[in-house]
Amino acid sequence: xxxxxxxxxxxxxxxxxxxxxxxxxxxxxxxxxxxxxxxxxxxxxxxxxxxxxxxxxxxxxxxxxxxxxxxxxxxxxxxxxxxxxxxxxxxxxxxxxxxxxxxxxxxxxxxxxxxxxxxxxxxxxxxxxxxxxxxxxxxxxxxxxxxxxxxxxxxxxxxxxxxxxxxxxxxxxxxxxxxxxxxxxxxxxxxxxxxxxxxxxxxxxxxxxxxxxxxxxxxxxxxxxxxxxxxxxxxxxxxxxxxxxxxxxxxxxxxxxxxxxxxxxxxxxxxxxxxxxxxxxxxxxxxxxxxxxxxxx
Numbered sequence: 127x128x129x130x131x132x133x134x135x136x137x138x139x140x141x142x143x144x145x146x147x148x149x150x151x152x153x154x155x156x157x158x159x160x161x162x163x164x165x166x167x168x169x170x171x172x173x174x175x176x177x178x179x180x181x182x183x184x185x186x187x188x189x190x191x192x193x194x195x196x197x198x199x200x201x202x203x204x205x206x207x208x209x210x211x212x213x214x215x216x217x218x219x220x221x222x223x224x225x226x227x228x229x230x231x232x233x234x235x236x237x238x239x240x241x242x243x244x245x246x247x248x249x250x251x252x253x254x255x256x257x258x259x260x261x262x263x264x265x266x267x268x269x270x271x272x273x274x275x276x277x278x279x280x281x282x283x284x285x286x287x288x289x290x291x292x293x294x295x296x297x298x299x300x301x302x303x304x305x306x307x308x309x310x311x312x313x314x315x316x317x318x319x320x321x322x323x324x325x326x327x328x329x330x331x332x333x334x335x336x337x338x339x340x341x342x343x344x345x346x347x348x349x350x351x352x353x354x355x356x357x358x359x360x361x362x363x364x365x366x367x368x369x370x371x372x373x374x375x376x377x378x379x380x381x382x383x384x385x386x387x388x389x390x391x392x393x394x395x396x397x398x399x400x401x402x403x404x405x406x407x408x409x410x411x412x413x414x415x416x417x418x419x420x421x422x423x
Contacts (some may be wrong), residue, residue, distance in 0.1 A: 145194040146216065153180045155199060156190060158209045159217035170206035199223045222276040227255050234285045238422030241344070242266045242322045244379045248372055252338035257290055259320070259372050266322040269372060271296070271338050298347050298371075301332045302414050311336025315414070317345065317390045328387060330414075344377050347371070347387060349397050350409055361403045 145151060157179035158171060171179070182188045196202050197407040199213030209217065219225065231252035238248040240261035247263040252273060259269040271290060279287055297307040304313040311334045319326040320342065328345040349355050350366055359366045367376070377383050382401060388394040392412035399406045 172206045224274045226275045239376040306334035310335040
């Protein structure tokens with residue numbers, strides 16, 4: 127179940143967002159944020175230190191703007207003032223420029239295999255302000271991800287692509303434990319299929335109860351974090367988490383990884399991984415937990 131997002135737009139939310147629409151209040155946030163960045167989190171400033179750091183006409187004006195932020199974005203303590211989690215988050219969002227759209231990204235051919243036509247014809251591109259991996263042979267969209275402008279700074283095209291590879295694995299790892307990568311809320315999960323040109327692939331659809339984000343991943347990803355799986359690939363000179371998801375697709379479409387979905391609701395599946403003369407069998411339950419495994423020569 128996904129939370130009713132419209133029910134979250136309360137007067138309190140509207141007031142909190144409105145309190146940020148003022149230059150002086152943003153200056154107050156950043157006066158507290160910049161020392162945190164330079165020193166440590168939860169940096170405290172006294173009223174006088176904060177007032178001196180902000181360009182405002184009078185102490186009464188300053189107090190008015192500060193009061194609008196206290197409780198929501200700033201915490202008042204006997205020792206002084208500090209940012210709340212929300213205040214720190216807002217300051218970091220503004221500082222990173224995440225609200226700015228990524229304007230350009232040079233399309234790049236990738237090493238990897240399409241899950242549908244099984245051709246090695248993948249292309250990374252910026253489409254509709256999202257990082258997208260598409261098969262140029264059958265036009266299947268295999269991966270989409272948010273593309274914050276901050277991810278493009280200080281990185282070449284190949285480094286941007288590499289950063290997405292690591293970012294996607296980190297998201298998969300959190301989803302494994304039903305943790306939303308965006309807001310850390312609780313994630314509901316169900317089995318579905320992704321269809322393209324008449325061919326289907328089983329996927330796990332992950333939906334956050336709090337922020338509503340929906341993330342889908344191939345069902346085979348549910349097993350790769352298990353130590354036995356990582357060790358089997360390592361024995362064959364493959365560091366699984368060092369290769370991006372789109373290169374992992376090659377193991378899915380080949381005979382290396384086979385899956386038998388025992389039940390969709392609740393989810394239950396058997397997996398077999400075969401590399402050279404070694405086979406690893408695993409059983410996964412509805413919590414995405416490997417409940418049993420067997421390594422056969």
